[in-house]
Amino acid sequence: MNAVVEFVNVLASKPDAVSGYKSFTLGSFTFCRDEYFAHVSWTTRSGKPMSHTLDAGNFLRALMRDVAWGFFYGWVNFDAVIGTVNRYESVDLYAGSYNGTMKEAEIDLLENFPTAQIRATFEQMLDDWTNEGFDPFAAPQETGSAHGRKRGNNTAKVTRARELAKRCVGLKGDLAMRSDTSGAPINRAFADVPQEAPELHPEPGFENDVHAFNLFAFLSRSQVTWNPSFTSVVKYSFMCPTTEEHILPIIHGNDRVEWFFQMCDEIHWDCGDKNTGKPLARVIMKAGDMAAMPAYCRHQGFSPKRSMLLVWENGSPTLAYEIQNGKSPEIPVQF
Ligand SMILES: [Fe+2]
CATH class of the missing domain: 2.60.120.10 (Jelly Rolls)
Structure with missing residues (x-):
């Protein structure tokens, strides 16, 4: 069996001396986080520096879905400003491009990335920015806080693998769930x-x-x-x-x-x-x-x-x- 291994170079900084979090670069976009917020920065089409700020918990909850769903169908807007569009062999990352006001003001940016590159960056960012005790998939009342300086990780929860059943759940050999x-x-x-x-009343011989x-x-x-x-x-x-x-x-x-x-x-x-x-x-x-x-x-x-x-x-x-x-x-x- 030939395993296909994708080598993707993720541009990540050293951990910040105070917050403990790494920053990540994807094309012209930079992502960094502090105790409360995720900050996304880019340069507009006219060359001006722009930035956008999201609550760290909300950002990680959105990032978790984008990663776990493989960029899903169509648009995954993290909020009214940033998000991704699945082009199915590549992914668009944008800031403001689907926000009527920002688009009109020409302060938006959209760049396209090979799926493997954006996935590897998002996976590493999700892992680095998720603290122990915070599960971005859980309801807010059922998990701890995303905020604060970096403490530990929650790799097991952010890398939950999809379980595939080969047969109807509950039948011998379903393998899953x-x-x-x-x-x-x-x-x-x-x-x-x-x-x-x-x-269940299967005919004899059809129990399986x-x-x-x-x-x-x-x-x-x-x-x-x-x-x-x-x-x-x-x-x-x-x-x-x-x-x-x-x-x-x-x-x-x-x-x-x-x-x-x-x-x-x-x-x-x-x-x-x-x-x-x-x-x-x-x-x-x-x-x-x-x-x-x-x-x-x-x-x-x-x-x-x-x-x-x-x-x-x-x-x-x-x-x-x-x-x-x-x-x-x-x-x-x-x-
Ligand atoms: Fe939907």
């Missing part, structure tokens, strides 16, 4: 979720082929928020049930239609124009509601209590280009 349903504690917000397993499990029980034990806890993949149809609490740490900009099914409790969505951030809609989703996010929007969810959300993605590798060319619609249905 059984520990989540059998061993992990039920989250405090889901204490009332029934844990019964479905009855027929299976079912309680998805709600599975999700009630999810340790992370705003991250697909379980994904079923049938051709390009990706069903991603997740548990959500507090604020989606990124503002997701769509390059395709994305469906939401609110399985319990509620999430409030702020939807805006993908290119400028101009507000478009508020969507209050309660248990049982379904919504589709059009390909021209960006959206950020607020979940007052931990809730269950099913996200349905069309993973077709050609879809984003079909929409760009007008061959596929930006909206799910035309009445």
Whole structure:
């Protein structure tokens, strides 16, 4: 077997004498952090120095998703200023390019990087800037503070590996996640979720082929928020049930239609124009509601209590280009 090893040179400074954190350079962008903030600096198209500041915890929560999701579909806005666009073989990193006001003032910058380079930089920044006791994937009430001078690390939590099941979860040889349903504690917000397993009556000889499990029980034990806890993949149809609490740490900009099914409790969505951030809609989703996010929007969810959300993605590798060319619609249905 030939292992493919990517050698990527990450430009990192020595740790700062006071804060203890390293600074990172990616093209014309510089990232540094202090006790409270992440600072991003760049030079504008007209040669002026610009900078942007984010709360360190919010920055790390967003960075965690961008890394773990492999830059996801379309736009991962860390906030109204900085973010990434997945070009699927490369990634755009921008500051202000999708902020209508900054774009108009020509103080924005966008640079494209090979995926391996930006991934290696982001992974090292995430590891260096995450202190022991802070888990960027956890809900704010379930983890410690991101703030302060550098102390230790939390490498195990920021490098959680995706577990792949080869068969239906619970069937012999599935390899994955059984520990989540059998061993992990039920989250405090889901204490009332029934844990019964479905009855199974396979014909003799099919005991190893027929299976079912309680998805709600599975999700009630999810340790992370705003991250697909379980994904079923049938051709390009990706069903991603997740548990959500507090604020989606990124503002997701769509390059395709994305469906939401609110399985319990509620999430409030702020939807805006993908290119400028101009507000478009508020969507209050309660248990049982379904919504589709059009390909021209960006959206950020607020979940007052931990809730269950099913996200349905069309993973077709050609879809984003079909929409760009007008061959596929930006909206799910035309009445
Ligand atoms: Fe989304």
